[in-house]
Amino acid sequence: MSPEAPPPPPPPAIAPSHPTSHRTSRRAFLRAGTAAAIGLAAAGCGFLPEDPDAHGDPDAPIDVRPDGDLVYFNWADFVDPAVFAGFEKEYGVKVVQSNFDSMEGMVAKLNAGNRYDIVFPTAKWAQRLAQGRRLRRIDHSRLRNAEAVFGRYDYFADPWYDKDSAHTVPFTMYKTGIGWRKDKVGDSLTGSWQDLWSDSVRGRVFVLDDRDEVLGMAALKLGLDIATGDDGDLDRITDTLKSLRPRLRGFSSDSYNNLLNGNAVMTQAWSGDMAAMLAQAKDPSVLGFETAKEGAPVNSDCYAIPANARHPGTAMLFIDWMLRPENVRRNIEYIGYPMPVGGSEDTYSAVVEPFPECLVTADDLRDDRFFRNGTPEGEQARDTAWTHVKAG
Structure with a gap:
């Protein structure tokens, strides 16, 4: 068969934020459906x-x-x-x-x-x-x-x-890093995931409402595999994130609006969302983005x-x-x-x-910091760890 070509206001407690801008992040509604994920992991291939x-x-x-x-x-x-x-x-x-x-x-x-x-x-x-x-x-x-x-x-x-x-x-x-308000925090950060723990931004920080991104961030900070399902590794990751939990304003994947409206002064963010902010920010110079020296997750x-x-x-x-x-x-x-x-x-x-820190190329993908599919047991262990992190 021959081919046929086609013709030519901020929340008072830790919770997801509510967008106020007329346009939202492309992943503004991302949530890590834990119960669904557990069921998928138990099914093997999902x-x-x-x-x-x-x-x-x-x-x-x-x-x-x-x-x-x-x-x-x-x-x-x-x-x-x-x-x-x-x-x-x-x-x-x-x-x-x-x-x-x-x-x-x-x-x-x-x-x-x-x-x-x-x-x-x-x-x-x-x-x-x-x-x-x-x-x-x-x-x-x-x-x-x-x-x-x-x-x-x-x-x-x-x-x-x-x-x-x-x-x-x-x-x-895309890749994942840290976005921040230069007018609130300063022109530069230290270049580490540790910046999310900074006392200067305590109570004004968000991390993504995404299991792999948050566990992966802590894994990179600790020098562990980004998609580890090892119980010992996950215990260390959970302990690390529990130390961050009281410092957070919330879990939200709407980094776009959180930074634009001042709901956050620092947030874990996707590179493309940061770049898209330029179209709406009244003064783009007040926004910054960095990828951490410990490594940045990449994805496609x-x-x-x-x-x-x-x-x-x-x-x-x-x-x-x-x-x-x-x-x-x-x-x-x-x-x-x-x-x-x-x-x-x-x-x-x-x-x-x-x-320029938002720039992503195919060469970045070769760094192989992708979230990979683990064993059913490993995926369920990650679900459990994420549940503990969210519960505080």
């Missing part, structure tokens, strides 16, 4: 037993053509609305949007039988989905613009989470088509649409995250120029 071929052979070639409206499932506010509108006009379809609040929540919806045409897992979750035969195989030769990714970014030609990128196309890249998101997608042809067209140079540039300017597509580098460099 998925309910199901006939992998219940909806046909997930490895069968996808006919790249409009075959219905696009049922889209992603973090909130992560694609420029104008890019959606252009896709709808180009192919005569509608984009039906839903948003998830965590990777666990995304998978829970898939396990419940919900059918989406395109989802956006992070690397470790893409690996789980692919291993569970829950994703359609993506033939890159059927995407006109795929060469701009795989011909320019060899890291993604065969990433650790998806051999030969057989089921995914990379979407964004992917486009993926679930095995039970009703409209995989439209999903393929959407991926290809998102890889068009003009759409890549527009979306990078909108979200502040780099998209690994050749020719977009200057656009991203311009976005992060005021915050």
Whole structure:
């Protein structure tokens, strides 16, 4: 079968903050669904037993053509609305949007039988989905613009989470660090995760409401593996975070608004959210971002088509649409995250120029500070540790 190319006010106690700005962080609603995570870990690969071929052979070639409206499932506010509108006009379809609040929540919806045409897992979750035969195989030769990714970014030609990128196309890249208000704290920090423990910011600090990010931060501070599931390591991590707990104002993944509205003077933050703040900050010079000398977690998101997608042809067209140079540039300017597509580098460099510390490249991914899938026992131990940290 020959390939068919597509046509051309702050909370009084420790709790998540409430956004006040008209635009939220792309991960503003991220929450670490602990109960869901425990259930997933207990299931081994993290998925309910199901006939992998219940909806046909997930490895069968996808006919790249409009075959219905696009049922889209992603973090909130992560694609420029104008890019959606252009896709709808180009192919005569509608984009039906839903948003998830965590990777666990995304998978829970898939396990419940919900059918989406395109989802956006992070690397470790893409690996789980692919291993569970829950994703359609993506033939890159059927995407006109795929060469701009795989011909320019060899890291993604065969990433650790998806051999030969057989089921995914990379979407964004990012790293985690510390954002702060220079007008409240000063022009520079010490360059260590220890800055979150500083007495000068006590009671005005947030960490992300995310299990892996918070446990990983403490692991790096202690010189441990970022995704350790060892009970002894996790005891040390929990003790370290308990010393931080009384200093916190809260757990929140809305670093974007917390810094802009002054709810936080220091926060654990994703690089892309910090870069996106430049579009709203009245005075960007009052904001700073650093990655810690002990190491920064890195990650990437992917486009993926679930095995039970009703409209995989439209999903393929959407991926290809998102890889068009003009759409890549527009979306990078909108979200502040780099998209690994050749020719977009200057656009991203311009976005992060005021915050050079936010710069993320494929070379950063080679540092291999990814959150990896552990054993069921290790994942459950991490869930338990996170529950103890949140409980104080």
